[in-house]
Amino acid sequence: MSEEITPFLIDVPQAVLDDLHRRLDATRWPDQIPGTDGDYGVPVAYVKRLADYWRDGYDWRAQEARLNAHPQFTTEIDGQNVHFLHVRSAREDALPLMLTHGWPGSVVEYLDVIGLLTDPPAGEQAFHVVVPSLPGFGFSGPTKERGWNRFRTAKAWAELMRRLGYDRYGTAGNDAGSLVAPEQGRIDPEHVVGVHVTQIYSFPSGDPAEFAKITPEDQEALKVLSWFRDNKMAFSTLHAQQPQTLSYAITDSPAGLLGWHAQLLGEDLDPDFVLTNVMLYWLTGTATSATRFYYEDAKAEAPAGPTTAPIGVAMFRGDFVSMRTFAERDHTNITSWHAFDEPAGHYAAHLAPEVLVQDLRDFFRGDHNFR
Secondary structure, eight states, X not given: OOOOOEEEOOOOOHHHHHHHHHXXXXXXXXXXXXXXXXXXXXXXXXXXXXXHHHHHTOOHHHHHHHHHTSOEEEEEETTEEEEEEEEOOSOTTOEEEXXXXXXXXXGGGGXXXXXXXXXXXXXXXXXXXXXXXXXXXXXGOOOOSSOOSHHHHHHHHHHHHHHTTOSXXXXXXXXTHXXXXXXXXXXXXXXXXXXXXXXXXXXXXXXXHHHTTOOHHHHHHHHHHHHHHHHTOXXXXXXXXXXXXXXXXXXXXXXXXXXXXXXXXXXXXOHHHHHHHHHHHHTTTOHHHHXXXXXXXXXXXXXXXXXXXXXXXXXXXXXXXXXXXXHHHHOTTEEEEEEEOSOOTTOHHHHSHHHHHHHHHHHHTSSSOOO
């Protein structure tokens, strides 16, 4: 297997953008019962507004240039192409840090934090930043075989950091990245100095003794989780059970892809951020392979053994609320736990970059024997 790392530049042919515009022009819109807003799912009016802007106002070339402003590369790991941004700090004391996105996000999630991490104020922790596209997502391209779950991805990420020459590094993640990052700490403890996530997906086991220990904060979080399970978990179930069935709609129709992704890219996010994330799926033909991550993860057998690296958690208002009672059952080395009032929802790196970056700095310069 070649370990070659190849420079990469995004250069989408104009014909691809013209085809996108043609497909948007030909959209056949669904009906909606008047006055139902989001009762049945993502409202038609919201998706139409986004699609109109996508067709007539959105500037892909500007977003392409913004991505290309950062050094990008590809390499093959375990038979899969992997695309990543790699931005080194000028600081000699910088700590390597990997940032992993989720669905329906992409490397675009982290564009607003790269400069803050690599070029901090004097006295603050600096980082060399590595932002990979998950296998099957964006410019990593579609997966070609079964098994690309969080566990296989974590092994690939450990190999990527080795190839980049990083012997000691931190890892952080959001959404699916919050699944991958702790697994990196579990399988690569000799090199991972700390794990920082915006969610810990630990849930009640059903043990009455466990419920007796939960805090009032956990009680409130359980109510939120219950609401989300009853009202917005259909996407996760479908991805985990029938991703191929969904694929025909989101691969052939840009409006279909936009509507499906818009359920978790809501109106609190600016249209350019929403559409650039969607574009990375559309342009690369990875809408289907990205959903397969859920299928592969649901079918995977979790390895035994806890994550031994220190773990830090940063939660933001409007996002999934991690429950410490259950998190500490599954992760025995949680050393930092912060709930921020900033309404950054699920995309803190975009909506509250300074707050997230400061928490990363504080965690990785903390008393965790990182050097």
